[in-house]
Amino acid sequence: MLPPPGSSLLVQPLPEPAALARGIRLLLVRDDLLHPQLPGNKWRKLKYNLQAAQQQQQSTLLTFGGAYSNHLAAVAAAGKLAGFQTIGIVRGEELARQPLNPTLAQARADGMQLRFVDRTTYLRRHEAAWIADLQRETGPAYVLPEGGTNALALPGCAELVAELRAHTPFDYLAVACGTGGTLAGIVSGLLPPEKAVGVAALRGGEFLQAEVRTLLQPVGKEDAAGNWTIHTEFHHGGYARFSPDLLAFIQTFQQRHGVLLDPIYTGKLLWGILQLVEQGYFAEGSTVVAVHTGGLQAWAGFRQRFGARSAWWPFPEPGE
Ligand SMILES: *Cc1c(COP(=O)(O)O)cnc(C)c1O
16 A cells, blocks of 8 residues: 655645736646655556555556656556555667666666567557566566556546645646546546646647546546646647757746746646636636646656756756
8 A cells, every 4th residue: 555645735826927917826736745756646646556456466566658757667666665566668678778767777776677678569558468468477467557547547636636625716727648647537526617627748639638538438527518628739849858948938937936847747737827828718817726746757867868968958957
């Protein structure tokens, strides 16, 4: 079982000029502070999955992820904390021949067994036959899909909505989307007239609409007419891509609010929300709440890949 999160929900006002000018109350849920090793939505998505794994008397968690995956890092940390063996199937055979990047090094340090597969093989990550083959090699395991997104990921994310409502009434709850599992969980926890807004972190995020509907079907919320939307135009080039503009925005945001956003998800979320504010998307007088879902472990890899070598890298190097 996962230990309970260390802190209760922290909600911070964001006095952004664009929001103030339009009479919009903009707030940030600091879910990044939820748990030191398991920040934000990854803790919430794993919570009921780990309970299920325990009920099924599984001692091993097996999951999938890319080279810099927040989910792999979270599963490795969860396994260490909750006493499961962990196996990570990593996309990219070549990664095994290089020094491990900071994400994978930390996952291994947390006890995760890493198995590297080539990109074509990795495409089979949803195929039951391949997953069964894998378990013939690794032994039986509780299988978590990529990103930890499955039916049991939803109730943990829905709890965030209830915690927020107990804290303050709101009109919009906004979250960054990778697989859409977190957004689906949030939608499943909404009460009318509350609305959810997703911001896709990847290019071509239009598929997320169907994905979220499918995830909502078992809880009968897929037709919750018009109470959620996904915005796909704020990806800055695609998943794990970024622009100098985005990094400068993250730096300004940190100076203004004392909060570091991550480069893959929450930087794009806050950028997108402020664009929508300026476009008049939110009615005057409304309360808009963004969720800081964590993801800060990604900075170590970004710094290693781009930091010292880029003229426009806006962050001080460690020790400066
Ligand atoms: C994984 C992740 C997301 C995306 O969650 P999904 O449920 O896959 O949409 C958002 N923010 C952060 C920081 C994440 O690590």
